[in-house]
Amino acid sequence: MVVIRLNRGGSKARPFFNIVVADKRVRRDGRFLERIGFYNPTAKGGEEGLRIAQDRLTYWKSVGAQASPTVERLIRQAGKAAA
Numbered sequence: 001m002v003v004i005r006l007n008r009g010g011s012k013a014r015p016f017f018n019i020v021v022a023d024k025r026v027r028r029d030g031r032f033l034e035r036i037g038f039y040n041p042t043a044k045g046g047e048e049g050l051r052i053a054q055d056r057l058t059y060w061k062s063v064g065a066q067a068s069p070t071v072e073r074l075i076r077q078a079g080k081a082a083a
Contacts, residue, residue: 004067016040021060052078
């Protein structure tokens with residue numbers, strides 16, 4: 001199954017997450033099919049904290065990819081920010 005999930009980056013105590021489309025069987029920070037956005041929980045001031053390519057998200061969901069619960073929360077958060 002294909003899932004949309006977070007891929008951790010950054011350094012110790014400074015997390016940065018890429019939102020990726022990957023096979024469910026691949027480890028968290030392993031190979032992925034496509035990077036569709038990012039999430040920076042430590043963004044301050046004018047820094048961008050969340051970006052999701054809505055067109056690619058719509059495409060992957062249309063072909064059966066399922067988002068993790070955390071990514072679903074971030075998608076709702078991005079939708080509220082855009083509205």
